[in-house]
Amino acid sequence: MFSKACEYGIKSSIYIARESISGNRVNLKQIAASVSSPEAYTAKILQQLVKSGIITSVKGKMGGFEMNPDTLKDIKLVDIIKSIDGDGLYHSCILGLNECDAKKPCALHSRVFTIRKNLQRMLEITTMNDLIDDIDNGLAFLKH
Template structure:
């Protein structure tokens, strides 16, 4: 549904929210390993997420790394999707038609409409902090394991 970059961004932000603070920053390698993403790709994603401290923050240097502020933890999960450029998925036709609307519906429009409302509501009301807290319960995971 989302681009691979957005999927990794969601995982990275949840991990950073779970494990970092302004005093304890995380390095690129640790984040990439935690979400099972290539370091170069993770670096590009983190660069996008840190632009103007939109979602996460970073500090350069020997004691540097990535972290998330308490204020940023209160942002919705939808904000991550929007920063990554996939926000249009919340409004898009399920069949990908650009003219689909109430007046000009696709064959799935009426059935998909309530699903879309639930989908948008989920992403708007779930905060980054809530996702991190769920991870702390130990019942959830954010890393795909390699198959043997």
């Protein structure tokens, strides 16, 4: 459903947020290990997240990546996805056709419309705090 980069971006953001709540900055090596992602690939993803304002990068010996714990309730899952994958999830054809809309639908267009709207709603209301709470309560995991 999401690109591999987006999957890593979501998991990295959750990891950074959880550490930030504890007052910790994390470095690239820690993040890549926590999400099982190659470091160079993770670095590019983190750059996108910094550029979009989702995470903060602090340079220097005591530097690393962090998130403001006070803003975690305002950061929605959709923000991370748009930062990395754009909004094609809502608009691109599920079958990959160049033209697909209500006037010229693909074979699955009408069947996925409601599913896509429900997914969009869930992504727009799910916050970083929600995801962290699920992990902290043992209802979800970042890594098996």
